[in-house]
Amino acid sequence: GLAVMEIGGASLLFMQPRSLEGQFGGVVAAGLAESFPAGSVTEFPDGRFYLIRADSGGFLAVYTRCTHLGCTVSWQPEQNHFFCPCHASSFDVHGDVENPPAPRALDTFAVEIRDGQVMVNTATITRRDTFTSEQLVYA
Template structure:
């Protein structure tokens, strides 16, 4: 093998290694970020007893609302409107979620009260660990209708 062939082979290997590293960094950058306690990961909401019945608590870092119905059921409702994806807000005075973009309104459980939203707000699974409610924001659950089995009772 001549010196020229050896250098060509070596430089090709270094170039290929550099391209693989750039490709790996690009894939890591484009992939979803899963951080404990923030959106895309597990978020500890708190003790079940700390949420009064018929209340809504916002978790901005988790991008969801934790709604507790008057009968004690819990539901983690997405902040994302099902019409065009705008961020909904909770209007306590009117006891409803409101989308500022096109005027959709949703009740405490996320059911559509005023279109153009085509379906209820998505939810996230809730589990209980040592009495603490934990919401998995990595797995949004789309809904076509409201059903009692979607609520978690502790």
């Protein structure tokens, strides 16, 4: 009986008409590319990501979920890293593991620059082992 109720409950969620635009699961218009200074990290709580503008000017969107057990990481500007409060994993400004137990870099979302706007697609999560400069998107 319980399994049937769970399946029924899950299907009801999909029948609710709702737009994911601007929030997690959809495309988030983060803002004008020029409004993010090089070397900045900006949190988008509704999108569950941090938008990083690297010193080189490239953009990267990282998921706020730790790759260890899924706790939410926070950006700590004074340490210049992301920190997971659950098991003390930390990640550098590009989401690379600095301190385990996290097994790999923070996951990313696709970034596209459209008419000067930074668009982040949170519908698809991209797993990665480590940061490479090819992951940066330029305006």
